[in-house]
Amino acid sequence: MNAEIVAIGTELLLGQNVDTNSAWLAQQMALLGVDVYGFQQVGDNEKRMEAAIKGACERSQVVITTGGLGPTVDDLTRKVAAKVGQKTLVYYENLAKAMEAKFFRTGKLFPQSNLNQAFIPQGATLVPNPIGTAPGFILKIDKTYLITLPGVPSEMKAMFEQTVKPFLKGLEPVTSIIKSRVYRTTGISESRLNEKIADIFESSQNPTIGVLAHPEGVDIRLTAKASNEEEANKLIDALGKILLTRLPNNIYGLDKDELESIVGQMLMTRHMTLATAESCTGGLISRRITQVSGSSTYFLRGYVVYSNEAKSDMLKVDPKMIKNKGAVSAEVAEALAVNARNQSASSVAISTTGIAGPTGGTEEKPVGLVYIGLSDDQTTHTFKFQFTGDREVVQLKASQAALEILRRHCLGLSLTD
DSSP, X not given: OEEEEEEEOHHXXXXXXXXXXXXHHHHHHHHTTOEEEEEEEEOSOHHHHHHHHHHHHHHOSEEEEESOOSSSTXXXXXXXXXXXXXXXXXXXXXXXHHHHHHHHHHTOOOOGGGGGGXXXXXXXEEEOOSSSSOOEEEEEETTEEEEEEOSSHHHHHHHIIIIIHHHXXXXXXXXXXXXXXXXXXXXXXXXXXXXXXXXXXXXXXSSEEEEEEETTEEEEEEEEEESSHHHHHHHHHHHHHHHHHHSTTTEEEETTOOHHHHHHHHHHHTTOOEEEEESTTTTHHHHHHHTSTTGGGTEXXXXXXXXXXXXXXXXXXXXXXXXXXOSSSHHHHHHHHHHHHHHHTOSEEEEEEEOOSSSOOOSSSOTTEEEEEEEESSOEEEEEEEOOSOHHHHHHHHHHHHHHHHHHHHHTOOSOO
């Protein structure tokens, strides 16, 4: 069985809202063994909606739409679905009464415009909405099932779970599932990663391999199709072991693992404590660390020393060093890390100093230059990076590099490869 998903709403095309519904639906469809062949986004325009839905129905066995089921004049999904299916819209009194009762229970007046939501294409199967007022419906159009759901994520998910999922299971016995696992890497470029896995990327058909680069690193997605979850896991495990041998130092987690959580767990299990001294990252490392529940057991102190005066006043960096070497230098990064560790009495400290941009760069020290320092009770290391991207991306990359240095330090891995 194959499917398409059509997200409706001009706000999506304007970038005012992000379409998370389609991603969630695709995940659910994969678990049902349904191949999602495509996504569309279309604004609240009757002709363009008709073209999008009609085209999807001609290509796919199942089409799911989200959005456009509200009570206002720009909510056109009901009208367009009826037109594509060559059906008339029928007013259902029981739906209208149920909507009015929901408003009554909340003590709110019932707007008459909500009665528009009581119109459903003739012959369609109702998809009840247990949370809101907008019902969905399932309409058979030739060999295609058109399933309409609201755009509000909580309503859409509840309606899918309660009605749509059982309906899809009943259409066709589930003979296979699609399962994915993401191997998260950092500290390696997409091109270098490709060199290390190009052969298995080209030869593997099940699982298939996908690569996604982003500022924090590169994700490798393995997707297996199998008769059940256990078989899918075996297929993924086998290829995953190969990835781990090819990228032993770069894979730090799976699926939605974040580096700050991985590092925090390592610090906790090793009974280590941490301090940070941040200039160019402006507290971003501390923020990421403290977003993890339980971080107070290992994170002792975070210094934000953005100005030269703060570096000297708060962490006793010699002003002569700053003047002679520059605030953005290996020497200052080292001093920040050493002094932060000493003042906080932590096991380890990490520091950053750099030029996040877009201004402040020179030919000798361009925008994106960042030095990171790491100090423990035995030694201190400094690392030089030249990041690309805008200010926010440079700061994010610097924070990720600092956390990766911490991870490798905890594991006793090389800090430079």
